[in-house]
Amino acid sequence: MVKFVLFIVRLFKKPIEWWGISFHHLETILKTKLELDMRRPLSSGQATGKKSRTIMTQILVFGLIGIFTGLIFLNIDNLLLSTTFFFAFLFVMLISSLISEYTSVLFDSRDNDILLVRPLCSRTLLLSRIIHIQYYTGIIAFSLSLFSIIFLAFKYGILCGLLFLIAVGMCNWISILITIFFYMILSRFVSNEKFKDIITYVQIFIAIAIFGGYQLVPRLVDIDAINQMSMSIEWYSYLIPPIWLAAIVKLGYAGIFDPQIYLLAAMGLAGTITGAVIVIRFLSKGYGHILSEESVEDSAPVEKKTFNEKIRHFFSGIICKTRMEKSGWDLAMRFTKRDRKFKAAVYPSFGFVLIFAVVMLKPDLNNMQETLDKLSDSSRYLFFVFLGYFGTTGIHQLPFTDKPEASWIYKALPVKQHGHILSGALKAIFFKLFLPIYIIVTIPAIYIWGISVLPKMFIGALLIIMITLLLVYVSNKSIPFTQARQMQQKGTNVLKMFLGIFAMGLAVGLVYLSSLLDNVYIVFCSGLVIIANMLIFSSIRKRKYEIMI
Amino acid sequence: MSTEKSSIITIKELKKTFGTGDKANEVLKGINLEIYPGQIIGYIGPNGAGKSTTVKILTGILTGFEGNIKVLGFDLKKDSLEIKKQIGYVPENGAMYDLLTPNEYLSFIGNLYEMKEELIKSRTEHLLSFFEMEKHADQRMDTFSKGMKQKILIMAGIINNPKILFLDEPLSGLDANSVILVKEILIKMAKSGTTIFYCSHLMDIVEKISDRIILINNGNVIADGKFEDLKTEQSESLEQLFAQLTGKENTEENTNSLFEVFEN
Numbered sequence: 165m166v167k168f169v170l171f172i173v174r175l176f177k178k179p180i181e182w183w184g185i186s187f188h189h190l191e192t193i194l195k196t197k198l199e200l201d202m203r204r205p206l207s208s209g210q211a212t213g214k215k216s217r218t219i220m221t222q223i224l225v226f227g228l229i230g231i232f233t234g235l236i237f238l239n240i241d242n243l244l245l246s247t248t249f250f251f252a253f254l255f256v257m258l259i260s261s262l263i264s265e266y267t268s269v270l271f272d273s274r275d276n277d278i279l280l281v282r283p284l285c286s287r288t289l290l291l292s293r294i295i296h297i298q299y300y301t302g303i304i305a306f307s308l309s310l311f312s313i314i315f316l317a318f319k320y321g322i323l324c325g326l327l328f329l330i331a332v333g334m335c336n337w338i339s340i341l342i343t344i345f346f347y348m349i350l351s352r353f354v355s356n357e358k359f360k361d362i363i364t365y366v367q368i369f370i371a372i373a374i375f376g377g378y379q380l381v382p383r384l385v386d387i388d389a390i391n392q393m394s395m396s397i398e399w400y401s402y403l404i405p406p407i408w409l410a411a412i413v414k415l416g417y418a419g420i421f422d423p424q425i426y427l428l429a430a431m432g433l434a435g436t437i438t439g440a441v442i443v444i445r446f447l448s449k450g451y452g453h454i455l456s457e458e459s460v461e462d463s464a465p466v467e468k469k470t471f472n473e474k475i476r477h478f479f480s481g482i483i484c485k486t487r488m489e490k491s492g493w494d495l496a497m498r499f500t501k502r503d504r505k506f507k508a509a510v511y512p513s514f515g516f517v518l519i520f521a522v523v524m525l526k527p528d529l530n531n532m533q534e535t536l537d538k539l540s541d542s543s544r545y546l547f548f549v550f551l552g553y554f555g556t557t558g559i560h561q562l563p564f565t566d567k568p569e570a571s572w573i574y575k576a577l578p579v580k581q582h583g584h585i586l587s588g589a590l591k592a593i594f595f596k597l598f599l600p601i602y603i604i605v606t607i608p609a610i611y612i613w614g615i616s617v618l619p620k621m622f623i624g625a626l627l628i629i630m631i632t633l634l635l636v637y638v639s640n641k642s643i644p645f646t647q648a649r650q651m652q653q654k655g656t657n658v659l660k661m662f663l664g665i666f667a668m669g670l671a672v673g674l675v676y677l678s679s680l681l682d683n684v685y686i687v688f689c690s691g692l693v694i695i696a697n698m699l700i701f702s703s704i705r706k707r708k709y710e711i712m713i
Numbered sequence: 714m715s716t717e718k719s720s721i722i723t724i725k726e727l728k729k730t731f732g733t734g735d736k737a738n739e740v741l742k743g744i745n746l747e748i749y750p751g752q753i754i755g756y757i758g759p760n761g762a763g764k765s766t767t768v769k770i771l772t773g774i775l776t777g778f779e780g781n782i783k784v785l786g787f788d789l790k791k792d793s794l795e796i797k798k799q800i801g802y803v804p805e806n807g808a809m810y811d812l813l814t815p816n817e818y819l820s821f822i823g824n825l826y827e828m829k830e831e832l833i834k835s836r837t838e839h840l841l842s843f844f845e846m847e848k849h850a851d852q853r854m855d856t857f858s859k860g861m862k863q864k865i866l867i868m869a870g871i872i873n874n875p876k877i878l879f880l881d882e883p884l885s886g887l888d889a890n891s892v893i894l895v896k897e898i899l900i901k902m903a904k905s906g907t908t909i910f911y912c913s914h915l916m917d918i919v920e921k922i923s924d925r926i927i928l929i930n931n932g933n934v935i936a937d938g939k940f941e942d943l944k945t946e947q948s949e950s951l952e953q954l955f956a957q958l959t960g961k962e963n964t965e966e967n968t969n970s971l972f973e974v975f976e977n
Contacts, residue, residue, distance in 0.1 A: 276774055
């Protein structure tokens with residue numbers, strides 16, 4: 165595979181050298197980086213040989229998604245329109261994957277001391293990273309397109325299939341150019357710390373948008389309307405990359421000579437080259453600077469105590485039972501505030517609350533009053549309890565950290581009951597993340613169903629806490645921030661997700677049952693659930709935990 | 714011949730600030746230095762004084778500084794690539810691709826300096842043999858001890874026969890024999906004209922090998938010269954001089970007051 169990548173890169177030796185890049189350096193770095201990837205274990209204790217199997221799995225999964233996407237060519241006869249849709253989809257997939265998964269590779273500063281001190285120009289460094297990332301996004305793009313390439317080759321001829329393959333390669337290239345262009349421009353206006361913050365929030369936004377897209381788009385798209393759609397080329401068509409690429413594919417299908425298509429295809433070629441020149445020749449200097457700033461560890465800002473933190477500190481004194489538990493609370497509060505990866509993993513689920521609300525409640529935006537009236541007659545407040553469950557997603561991220569080796573401290577210190585650290589951290593997450601989300605979903609519930617819904621929402625919250633705690637008790641045998649993030653790649657995720665969905669259903673079911681009771685009984689049941697929660701917390705505190713270092 | 718012409722590194726009013734606004738932290742506050750060929754510079758200072766920042770700037774890892782720096786006659790801001798071709802660097806934090814073997818890693822570094830294959834091969838062989846690492850030449854480095862990795866970093870730092878060698882705590886993790894070897898290499902390299910810029914906390918070694926000591930504190934140079942010229946009646950060793958100049962000479966008093974706190 166490494167040889168194949170280097171072969172492809174060698175085809176572009178001349179333009180690469182023309183950009184002022186040392187081809188020898190580029191080849192040396194790429195060869196080493198790809199070789200390192202092959203040797204790097206997926207996670208601690210996992211055999212390196214599984215790497216190729218992981219890539220195969222990736223090809224299969226994306227290939228399957230590609231088949232569904234490729235169905236667009238069956239539904240839409242207009243080749244220009246269908247390929248435009250396909251490339252729009254491919255752009256979204258690739259750019260979102262680049263931002264959410266490969267940004268860390270692009271700005272990886274771990275080898276600054278190895279590379280920045282050698283006589284390498286910023287252009288060489290940037291292009292080596294781009295090609296390194298392209299290898300992986302290329303696999304995604306190729307897998308997503310495989311079905312469509314074969315289908316188009318059969319339906320419109322081999323040349324059309326071949327041009328489609330080239331267009332997919334160009335799409336992969338333009339996607340990374342667009343992403344880097346955005347980063348480089350952003351880096352010129354904001355400080356390094358702000359830059360990292362903005363990227364994290366963009367990653368969160370993209371996760372929400374993709375989730376929302378999958379949920380909402382199929383409901384909004386009218387297939388019949390698309391079939392009826394015709395595509396006329398307007399002035400702005402020349403500014404839209406998916407249309408450029410679609411025009412390139414169209415060139416391969418023998419038809420009437422259309423100068424507009426030729427012009428669009430030429431735009432595709434010009435856009436690809438101009439983009440590369442702008443990013444690699446002119447913006448790469450900024451890239452070297454970003455990497456350079458990353459190499460400083462002591463530039464982190466001084467953490468000042470905010471008003472919110474003072475409030476949380478006050479509550480920790482009331483909620484936490486022991487000093488050790490309070491330590492767990494403080495640790496969780498600080499880590500969840502400062503760890504960008506935690507935010508990127510957890511915060512999107514808060515956005516899902518809004519998307520789920522739209523998907524499940526199907527509000528009629530033209531007549532909101534009618535929607536609200538309909539809702540108030542139903543028992544759909546249970547759905548709001550379900551939404552509140554999203555506030556607990558942070559709990560499942562609690563064990564993970566980038567520095568699991570730091571957990572030696574728990575082995576070295578004379579701590580008998582490590583469970584106090586976990587219970588404190590759990591309380592912190594419930595207080596910091598679950599409580600605000602639950603309050604946010606409770607307010608519209610009260611607005612729709614009146615104050616009488618409050619006891620039900622209250623017992624709902626208690627039940628969610630209980631079920632989450634039970635899940636933690638069953639599945640989480642490690643104390644906070646002691647496991648490597650890579651461990652999440654292992655197959656337990658599916659099981660946890662399944663358990664989570666089951667638990668959500670159970671919580672909602674129990675709230676429904678409680679709604680059949682009078683408020684007095686609800687208060688009584690709430691008391692029982694509070695006692696149950698206290699007992700589970702106590703069991704979590706007393707249990708033994710694995711510390712892997 | 715003016716001083717600027719003969720110096721191999723000229724630093725004028727070097728300033729570096731991290732962060733902006735309220736969070737700005739000025740780490741280097743106007744460093745001025747002239748360094749000459751063949752000198753062994755012991756660059757010392759307390760933690761956070763700005764030693765590593767200076768080295769990272771001089772090696773081109775860190776950009777975005779104020780002031781003027783000329784290395785080997787080249788302006789660091791404009792011609793950093795020309796400078797990088799002729800310098801070597803041994804980092805403090807053991808950064809290396811440890812999934813490679815020593816042979817592969819040194820070949821990778823040699824290639825980045827565009828050295829000829831035969832030259833890389835012969836230098837690699839000699840260096841591995843000098844550090845008694847030849848039997849590990851084709852083993853992956855991820856299982857190496859800290860000291861073994863440090864030896865590879867030193868080899869990577871000198872494989873291109875640099876005119877200036879920057880070392881940031883190069884002896885951490887090395888056994889006593891290896892420390893002697895490294896000291897000998899540094900002294901030999903300096904005799905053949907290589908300038909050594911050596912950052913360390915190990916005062917006894919700095920005192921023994923350096924022919925010029927530069928002490929920085931809070932981003933400023935507070936002492937610069939030969940140890941013999943710098944030492945006073947109160948400070949016979951470099952350690953004492955360091956404590957005196959960085960305001961830490963009343964260690965005993967501080968220790969006593971700390972223990973009083975513990976005893977209470």
